[in-house]
Amino acid sequence: MRAAADSAIPVGSPVHVFTYGSLMFATVWRRVVSGDYRSTPALLTGYRRHRVRGAAYPALVAVDPDAEPPAPALAGVLYLAVDPADLQALDAFEGADYRRIRVEVSVAASAGMPGRLPADVYLYLAGDRIEPGDWDPGDFERDRLEPFLAEHAPARASD
Numbered sequence: 001m002r003a004a005a006d007s008a009i010p011v012g013s014p015v016h017v018f019t020y021g022s023l024m025f026a027t028v029w030r031r032v033v034s035g036d037y038r039s040t041p042a043l044l045t046g047y048r049r050h051r052v053r054g055a056a057y058p059a060l061v062a063v064d065p066d067a068e069p070p071a072p073a074l075a076g077v078l079y080l081a082v083d084p085a086d087l088q089a090l091d092a093f094e095g096a097d098y099r100r101i102r103v104e105v106s107v108a109a110s111a112g113m114p115g116r117l118p119a120d121v122y123l124y125l126a127g128d129r130i131e132p133g134d135w136d137p138g139d140f141e142r143d144r145l146e147p148f149l150a151e152h153a154p155a156r157a158s159d
Contacts, residue, residue: 013084014081014082014083014084015081015082015087015118015119015120016078016079016080016081016082016105016117016118016119016120017078017079017082017087017090017119017120017121018042018044018076018077018078018103018105018119018120018121019076019077019078019079019121020044020047020049020058020060020074020075020076020121021049021057021058021060021135021137021140022056022057022058022140022145022148022152022153023077023090023093024076024077024137025140025141025145027145027149028145028148028149028152028153029079031149031153032086032089032090032093032153033082033086033089033090034085034086034089035082035083035085035086037079037080037081037082037086038079038080038081039077039078039079039080040077040078040080040107040108041075041076041077041078041107041108042075042076042077042078042105042106042107042117042119043073043074043075043076043105043106043107044073044074044076044103044105044106044121045071045073045074045106046062046063046065046071046103047060047061047062047063047071047074047103047121047123048060048061048063048071048074048134049074049134049135050124050130050131050132050133050134050135051130051131051132051133051134051135052124052126052129052130052131052135053129053130053131054129055129056140056144056147056148057135057148057152058124058135059124059126059129059130059135060074060121060122060123060124061123061124061127061130062123073106076105078105078107078117078119087100087120090122093152093153094122096125097124097125097126097129098122098123098124098125099122099123099125100120100121100122100123101120101121101122101123102118102119102120103118103119103120103121104116104117104118104119105117105119105121
């Protein structure tokens with residue numbers, strides 16, 4: 001089932017996509033999209049990455065902006081100018097438990113881009129499955145990447 005896209009997001013325009021979970025890993029990204037995209041490290045504020053009960057992938061949830069202490073910036077990978085066909089593939093990959101929304105992310109000045117850029121990100125909707133504690137990208141890469149690929153992103157015939 002296709003994820004719902006935010007109605008404020010222009011249809012048909014390439015957009016930047018901020019990834020914070022399994023899609024941060026090039027092996028997963030390349031199995032979902034067809035295009036070849038530049039990427040750069042980026043930071044997202046106002047959100048946290050949580051574990052999902054019974055799943056290897058994370059949930060992105062908004063945090064209270066007045067929380068003390070404030071949530072740290074979330075590190076991820078920003079893919080640049082993703083075309084509409086690949087956005088549809090990403091929507092299908094993320095499924096009904098996620099909604100694509102527009103946010104602003106920060107990139108390092110050394111990336112040769114403005115410091116803040118608009119980007120789409122997938123917000124998790126199934127709040128009853130969110131576990132306390134942060135999802136750890138290192139644990140995913142070490143212990144769960146290969147099984148995740150086999151289950152959620154099998155190699156294409158052309159790979």
